[in-house]
Amino acid sequence: SLNKKQITPPRNNNITLPKVYPLIGSYLAIKAHMNRPVQWLYDMIKASPDATFVFYGPLGYRLVFTANPTTVEHILKTRFSNYHKGTTFVHTLSDFLGKGILNADGDNWKFQRQVSTHIFNTKSLRRFVEQVVDVELSNRLLPILDSAASQQDKTLDLQDILQRFAFDNICKIAFGFDPEYLTPSVNRSKFARAFEEATEISSKRFYEPLPLIWKMKRLLNVGSEKRLRMAVREVHEFAKKIVREKRRELREKATLESTDLLSRFLCSGHSEEEFVMDIVISFTLAGKDSTSVALTWFFWLLCKNPRVEKEVVNEIMEKSEALLYDEVKEMVYTQAAMCESMRLYPPVPMDSKEAMDDDVLPDGTVVKKGTMVTYHVYAMGRMESIWGDDWAEFKPERWLEKVDSGKWRFVGRDSFTYPVFQAGPRVCLGKEMAFLQMKRLVAGILRRFTVVPVVAEGVEPQFISFLTSQMEGGFPVNIHRRV
Numbered sequence: 314s315l316n317k318k319q320i321t322p323p324r325n326n327n328i329t330l331p332k333v334y335p336l337i338g339s340y341l342a343i344k345a346h347m348n349r350p351v352q353w354l355y356d357m358i359k360a361s362p363d364a365t366f367v368f369y370g371p372l373g374y375r376l377v378f379t380a381n382p383t384t385v386e387h388i389l390k391t392r393f394s395n396y397h398k399g400t401t402f403v404h405t406l407s408d409f410l411g412k413g414i415l416n417a418d419g420d421n422w423k424f425q426r427q428v429s430t431h432i433f434n435t436k437s438l439r440r441f442v443e444q445v446v447d448v449e450l451s452n453r454l455l456p457i458l459d460s461a462a463s464q465q466d467k468t469l470d471l472q473d474i475l476q477r478f479a480f481d482n483i484c485k486i487a488f489g490f491d492p493e494y495l496t497p498s499v500n501r502s503k504f505a506r507a508f509e510e511a512t513e514i515s516s517k518r519f520y521e522p523l524p525l526i527w528k529m530k531r532l533l534n535v536g537s538e539k540r541l542r543m544a545v546r547e548v549h550e551f552a553k554k555i556v557r558e559k560r561r562e563l564r565e566k567a568t569l570e571s572t573d574l575l576s577r578f579l580c581s582g583h584s585e586e587e588f589v590m591d592i593v594i595s596f597t598l599a600g601k602d603s604t605s606v607a608l609t610w611f612f613w614l615l616c617k618n619p620r621v622e623k624e625v626v627n628e629i630m631e632k633s634e635a636l637l638y639d640e641v642k643e644m645v646y647t648q649a650a651m652c653e654s655m656r657l658y659p660p661v662p663m664d665s666k667e668a669m670d671d672d673v674l675p676d677g678t679v680v681k682k683g684t685m686v687t688y689h690v691y692a693m694g695r696m697e698s699i700w701g702d703d704w705a706e707f708k709p710e711r712w713l714e715k716v717d718s719g720k721w722r723f724v725g726r727d728s729f730t731y732p733v734f735q736a737g738p739r740v741c742l743g744k745e746m747a748f749l750q751m752k753r754l755v756a757g758i759l760r761r762f763t764v765v766p767v768v769a770e771g772v773e774p775q776f777i778s779f780l781t782s783q784m785e786g787g788f789p790v791n792i793h794r795r796v
């Protein structure tokens with residue numbers, strides 16, 4: 314069936330773990346697979362006992378990769394205090410993210426987490442999010458799709474459009490500022506461009522064979538590091554300008570109408586410019602590519618699975634066009650299909666923690682102080698041991714059960730088996746908001762249009778990943794009006 318063809322079946326039979334040589338360890342093996350490290354590590358995990366692969370780099374350097382839920386619980390919850398972002402991660406991203414929540418550990422992280430949990434969960438923020446999404450949808454996104462539908466074979470890159478949509482959204486939510494990234498006639502805004510460049514170059518630092526290389530380039534201010542410095546300066550200056558402007562606005566206004574995060578931080582007494590700027594930049598990064606890539610794969614999988622698409626569309630058509638909050642909550646089939654899509658194509662496919670002290674993992678793997686332990690979300694979504702022998706099929710029903718009334722009820726999986734949003738004390742703060750946005754967007758689009766991929770028969774889009782994952786080369790589609 315179509316489902317079965319989607320994902321290459323496991324190749325356990327002919328996978329062998331890489332040889333470990335003196336001095337260089339298995340460096341050559343990873344070098345040979347640098348173009349698809351996520352998939353290669355998935356293969357290695359499948360061939361390893363207890364789904365935990367120990368990679369030996371040059372000079373005895375070890376990296377641990379795991380797809381074992383017990384180990385994931387150990388690092389993300391039970392021994393949370395021993396597994397931090399750590400110095401490598403923090404140093405690599407600090408030029409861009411400063412001390413923002415995505416790049417913080419210890420007391421600094423705890424403080425930001427407390428402040429933002431409080432601010433993030435309020436009802437009015439939810440309302441604000443809904444309004445932001447609806448405006449962006451009806452004023453920008455739907456007109457673009459509508460115009461494409463009028464021109465018979467107009468091809469759009471849906472991934473690019475979803476990224477621009479998410480960027481506008483998250484900027485409005487975080488800063489109360491509209492970068493107009495999705496407005497067709499406007500050039501990519503300077504801010505958005507600088508933000509993208511800063512993200513891309515910062516994340517590519519992780520892929521240098523030795524950190525010394527980017528550090529030297531940075532010292533000499535040449536090449537990519539020179540561009541990074543300019544992009545970061547642009548982002549920071551811009552963010553500071555918005556912070557000052559917002560502070561002035563708030564002083565002048567007696568009542569608080571705007572409910573963006575920045576206003577909320579400033580009103581709750583946290584007004585130091587650097588702190589507020591860093592935290593807002595972290596939120597923008599966290600919310601920018603995650604939802605758009607999740608939706609890109611979601612639309613792809615729907616196209617490949619007409620049965621599921623029909624169920625999703627039926628569910629949408631049962632709701633009112635305005636989509637009330639309770640109706641969004643009732644979209645359980647759509648929610649299940651999204652969970653299923655992120656199981657196969659997780660927006661954050663791997664996530665690493667650094668051991669603060671020596672430790673032993675539940676399966677007996679020895680971890681030395683300073684060792685990076687990575688939980689491999691992509692592999693976990695594709696383990697036969699977790700999902701059964703039909704793991705390769707796109708089956709939202711895995712997440713559902715029928716109740717007496719004949720309706721579906723959503724049944725979640727525990728977060729250590731499905732750490733797509735991470736798990737434990739640092740679980741994603743935007744999870745609920747992400748589903749809210751994604752469901753509104755999907756309902757808005759599928760109520761009116763069908764999305765038809767422009768991909769040659771039998772060709773599979775490729776999953777690639779830097780900090781977050783993408784569909785390689787974009788997602789070309791045609792848009793048709795639904796009849």
Ligand code: HEM
Nearest residue numbers: 596599600603604607660661733734735739741742743747
């Ligand atoms: C499908 C969408 C999303 C997915 C799959 C996702 C996934 C994740 C993951 C894996 C992490 C852990 C990263 C790490 O610390 O190593 C994380 C953290 C975080 N996410 Fe999300 N995220 C999504 C959407 C969002 C949105 C829309 C926001 C809102 C701005 C958001 C805000 C955050 C924040 C603030 C953190 C840091 C939490 C902390 O360190 O305590 N996320 N998310």
